[in-house]
Amino acid sequence: FVVMDAEVARKRFEMENDIQEIDNSDAVYEFEEDEYNDSIAHRPWRNDVSYFKNVRISAIALIKMAMHARSGGDIEVMGLMQGKVVGDTMIVMDAFALPVKGTETQVNPQTEAYIYITEYLSKSRDIGKNESAIGWYHSHPGYGCWLSGIDVSTQMSYQQFQEPWLAVVIDPKRTISSGKVEIGAFRTYPEGYHPPNESPSEYQSIPLNKIEDFGVHCKRYYPLETSFFKSSLDTTLLDLLWNKYWVNTLSSSPVFLNREYITGQIMDHADKLKQARHQSGPASATKSKDSKISKVTKDCTKTTTEQLHGIMSQVFKDHLFNKFTPTPPCSMELDPN
Secondary structure, rough: OOOHHHHHHHHHHHHHHEEOEEEEEOHHOOOHHHHHHHHHHOOOHHOOOOOEEEEEEEHHHHHHHHHHHHHHOOOOOOEEEEEEEEEEEEEEEEEEOOHHHHOOOOOOOHHHHHHHHHHHHHHHOOOOOOOOEEEEEEOOOOOOOOOOOOHHHHHHHHHHHHHOOOOEEEEHHHHHHHHHOOOEEEOOOOOOOOOOOOOOOOOOOOHHHHHHHHHHHOOOOEEEEEEEEEOOHHHHHHHHHHHHHHHHHHHHOHHHHHHHHHHHHHHHHHHHHHHHHHOOOHHHHHHHHHHHHHHHHHHHHHHHHHHHEEEEEEEEHHHHOOOOOOOOOOOOOOOOO
C-alpha cells in the first residue's frame, strides 16, 4: 500500500507540476563546452534587457531544490544551479545546496560557500558534468516567490560579473500546502532601467508585512516562463530522490505540518480585511478598497481549498492505513454423524 501510495503521489506530482517527458536523444542532454562558449560569446542579452524569456528545469533539479528548501524550515536556504542557455531559454540540469547560514528573511554566502562552489564545480567536471553554474536559488518560507531588495542587489551583482545568470525562488510552506512546487524564476533589469508600466502577469498573495518590500522592488526584475522536463535516463535517480521527497514532504499531512503557517495566513487575511474596511475616501479609493477585498477573497479561497485537500488526504490515509478490519472466521458446519 505504501509503495502504491507513493507511486500515485509521484504521478500526481508530475501532473500538477506539468513535468513533460522528452526523448533521451533530445538536444537538451548534449553539451560541448567549446561549442557552447562560442554560441554565447556575442552575449545577446546585453542588447535586450529581457532577452531570456523561458526556463526549463529538469525534474531532478526541481526535487532537489524543493527538498533543500523544505529542510530549512523557517530559515532561508540557498544553492546553485548547473545548466546552459539555448537561444532565449535557460536550461537547469542540476542543483546543489550551499553551506550558508540564513535567517528568516535573508541568506548570504560567505567565503566558505565560495570555496565549496569552486571545489564542487571542479569535481563535477572530473566526472564529465561540464555544465557551468547558471544561477542561484533560495527559499522564501511562507511568503511567496518574488525578489526582495537584498535579492535584487544580489542578482544584479551576479548578472554584472557572472552572465548568463538566473534567480530562482521556492516557497516550501506553500509547496506543502498545495502539493505543487511553488517556484518562480527571475532576472533583474540593469540599474536605472524603467520597464513599461505593466501589471503583474499573475496575482500572488504577499503577506502584509512584506508588501512594502515587494512593491518597492517589483519593477526592478521580470519573471521568466517556467517549465519542467524529464526522460527515461532520469528514472533511477528520480526513484531514489522521490522516495526521500515523498517521505519528508508529501507523505506528511499539511494540516499538521503547516499549522503554524496556516494560522499565520488566517491572521494575515484578517489584517488585510481590516485595512480594506477602514479605508475611506473618494470613488477612486472605493475602487481600490474593492480591489483589495477581491484579492483577500482570492487568498481566503486558496487557503480554504488547500486545507480541504489536506483534510481529505488525511482522512484517506487514515482509512487506508489505520482502519484494519479483521477477516471474519470461516463458519464450520459440524458433521451430524
